[in-house]
Amino acid sequence: MTGGEKALWTLVTVLAWAVLCLWSYRHLLFNSQPREGVVAGGGEAPFVLVAYASQSGTAEQLARESAGILGAHLPVRLMALNQVDDRVLSGARRALFVASTYGEGEPPDNGLAFQRRYLHGAAALDLSHLEFAVLALGDRAYQRFCGFGRSLQAGMERLGASPMWELMESGNDELWAAEGNVVDWQTRLRGFLPVAGGEGVAGAAQGAGFTSWVLADRRHLNPGSPGGPAFYLRLTAQGEPLSWRAGDIAVIQPATDGGGQASLREYSIASVPEEGAIHLLVRQQIDAEGRLGLGSGWLTAGATVGAAISLRIRRNPGFQVAETACPLILVGSGTGLAGLRAHLRARELGGATGRNWLLFGERTRRCDSFLDDEIRNWCDSGLLTRVDRVFSRDGEPLRYVQEALEAAADEVRRWVDDGAVICVCGSLTGMGAGVQAALESVLGSTRVEQLKIDGRYRRDLY
DSSP states (O other): OOHHHHHHHHHHHHHHHHHHHHHHHHHHHHHTSOOBTSEESSOOSSEEEEEEEOSSSHHHHHHHHHHHHHHTTSOEEEEEGGGOOHHHHHHEEEEEEEEEOBTTTBOOGGGHHHIIIIISSOOOOOOTTOEEEEEEEEOTTSTTTTHHHHHHHHHHHHTTOEESSOOEEEEGGGTTOTTSHHHHHHHHHHTTSSSOOOOOHHHHHTTTTOEEEEEEEEEESOTTOSSOOEEEEEEEESSSOOOOOTTOEEEEEOBOTTSSBOOOEEEEBOSOGGGSSEEEEEEOOBOTTSOBOHHHHIIIIISOTTOEEEEEEEOOGGGOOOOSSSOEEEEEEGGGHHHHHHHHHHHHHHTOOSOEEEEEEESOHHHHOTTHHHHHHHHHHTSEEEEEEEETTTTOSOOSHHHHHHHTHHHHHHHHHTTOEEEEEEOIIIIIHHHHHHHHHHHOHHHHHHHHHTTOEEEEEO
16 A cells, blocks of 8 residues: 555545544434433433423423423433323323413413313323422413413322422412522422533523613504504614514513613514514503503603613414414404514515415504504405404494404304414403304314314414
């Protein structure tokens, strides 16, 4: 072998070694991350199950952080609650559930099938081998606070599983409190580990993940309206722009008069990243004593145009639509139009082929026809196949979007038969409950429940 041949073989050997090292490093890095439905941390079953029931994405986020804390040291399986079956429960040695409650004690859509299978008393599975814990999230404004989390706790005990500790509950406004149950939950999880591991929500309590944006523009949408003032806001990034998807949430940290930070408030994003800015629709909230709400007051009156806004993005997979060819029925009222606009812009810019139907309600046609020019242009371009706009104060036969749904019952059934996804955005207690009742009237309650389980009935209600 000549000297040149020896040098060539040496080079080939070195390059092959480098490629092998790089592949090994990437393989190790990829498999160290807790991923949906797989075991992280190596090893065989039994594993630790981390399951979430999440409507707006918060419970899923906390579950992923919990899996991240444990996954570097223990075999962990992360999944939505509806994916949990007999085989998963039989193979787990511990189960950690992070469960939101939707409305008055209902499960989120990705927990409905689990509730039907295990919590209604019909299941005969013996879970006496299993230790479990539940972190329940809810809104204290509802009478059945954390109702689904409590049902989950009782149902697991009824099947023979042993609680590792008492049910832990947290209100939405308590999630980031330094002394709250979420931080306590993560502290207890670290007690499982051979070494201290990972930082989770405690970091978020101190402002982690927030970036600085600029209030670039603010426009009053409904002067003269009998309803509260509503504003269209445009926020631009000061640094590297964040990425988000239609359906995601902007979490705002408003500044207080004293220069400190107030509690968080959350808003549906009305735009997509291709537009180069975050757009919001915000209605001023005023309490019985005439004081502006902390979040809405800061965004619509307290902050001047050009002011810095502290913001982070929260994923909201329960209100995202991946399909581009399916029909889309978009239902909302008031500033709920924000989340619906984002879906329409995503479809417009992404070249989606599915037809779109918008049903939108507000108070008066003269003052509250939000985004009127844009909606008219979408009708002219063919992006919107059908638009039904109803106004509650104009004395017309149809006053609310739920009435418009019932009036178009045959068409709703045809669209659903064609595979339509239904997206609803706006008030939970008023419009959201009315739309639910209308859909059950038009489609039947069994079919509506199946649409939830199949991911074809998606809601961003507040």
